[in-house]
Amino acid sequence: MATLQVKNMTIGEGKPKVIVPLVGKTSREILNEAEAVNRLKPDMVEWRVDCYNEVENIQSVKDVLRELRAIFSNELLLFTFRSHKEGGNKVISDDYYVELNQAAILTGQIDFIDIELFNKEEVIKSIQETAKANGVYVIMSNHDFTKTPDKDEIISRLRQMQELGADIPKIAVMPNSVQDVITLLDATYTMKTKYADRPIITISMGATGMISRLAGELFGSAFTFGAGKDISAPGQISVEELKTVLDIFHKHL
Numbered sequence: 001m002a003t004l005q006v007k008n009m010t011i012g013e014g015k016p017k018v019i020v021p022l023v024g025k026t027s028r029e030i031l032n033e034a035e036a037v038n039r040l041k042p043d044m045v046e047w048r049v050d051c052y053n054e055v056e057n058i059q060s061v062k063d064v065l066r067e068l069r070a071i072f073s074n075e076l077l078l079f080t081f082r083s084h085k086e087g088g089n090k091v092i093s094d095d096y097y098v099e100l101n102q103a104a105i106l107t108g109q110i111d112f113i114d115i116e117l118f119n120k121e122e123v124i125k126s127i128q129e130t131a132k133a134n135g136v137y138v139i140m141s142n143h144d145f146t147k148t149p150d151k152d153e154i155i156s157r158l159r160q161m162q163e164l165g166a167d168i169p170k171i172a173v174m175p176n177s178v179q180d181v182i183t184l185l186d187a188t189y190t191m192k193t194k195y196a197d198r199p200i201i202t203i204s205m206g207a208t209g210m211i212s213r214l215a216g217e218l219f220g221s222a223f224t225f226g227a228g229k230d231i232s233a234p235g236q237i238s239v240e241e242l243k244t245v246l247d248i249f250h251k252h253l
């Protein structure tokens with residue numbers, strides 16, 4: 001599994017890097033949250049723009065992005081519109097999904113953009129081309145909030161993302177048993193050792209899946225999401241606790 005160098009961060013080696021989501025609803029809430037999250041010293045900050053009540057106003061989105069960049073001048077910034085069908089907060093049209101993501105890329109304020117795999121090919125292509133042309137890296141993602149697909153299906157989705165040219169393929173799934181967590185970890189390790197030629201992110205959500213957020217250095221997940229002011233998905237623990245465990249793994253591995 002090759003690493004990816006972005007700014008001064010080598011992604012895919014050593015400790016998993018910590019991403020903290022921003023899930024505020026108003027501009028004010030988001031900026032207050034950002035100040036608090038900044039103190040946690042995350043490696044990357046994810047703005048979950050689907051939580052923002054003005055997400056349908058491109059100018060407001062751009063204004064918030066400018067302020068976020070000023071706060072997070074050293075951290076990587078990830079822009080994510082999570083669709084309603086994959087656990088997000090708002091339903092928007094394909095056209096607006098493309099327009100919003102392209103506008104975010106063109107601000108020059110973000111480092112990464114999230115594009116969901118389960119989109120029409122032309123939707124993925126248009127956003128990806130804009131990202132490439134503007135030096136923005138693509139995390140391609142897929143989420144299942146109800147179950148864990150089998151090992152082959154998890155691997156097949158991650159490989160599909162890789163074939164589509166994602167810089168970082170990512171999958172988050174919900175376990176209904178401990179065996180499901182083992183399936184996710186098994187798929188992750190097989191991906192890391194057999195198929196991945198770039199960093200990947202894998203998550204088993206909920207309390208049962210917590211180990212997947214802690215042991216990425218062992219199994220092969222390059223990033224892990226920690227809770228800032230609020231969680232953006234079940235199973236996220238505080239950044240402080242998360243970093244403690246990541247340090248323990250790193251020290252002894």
Ligand SMILES: O=C1C[C@@](O)(C(=O)O)C[C@@H](O)[C@@H]1O
Pocket residue numbers: 021046048080082141143172203205225232233234236
């Ligand atoms: O895709 C992911 C992963 C996530 O769902 C998690 O389980 O930590 C949290 C989301 O904010 C993010 O976009």
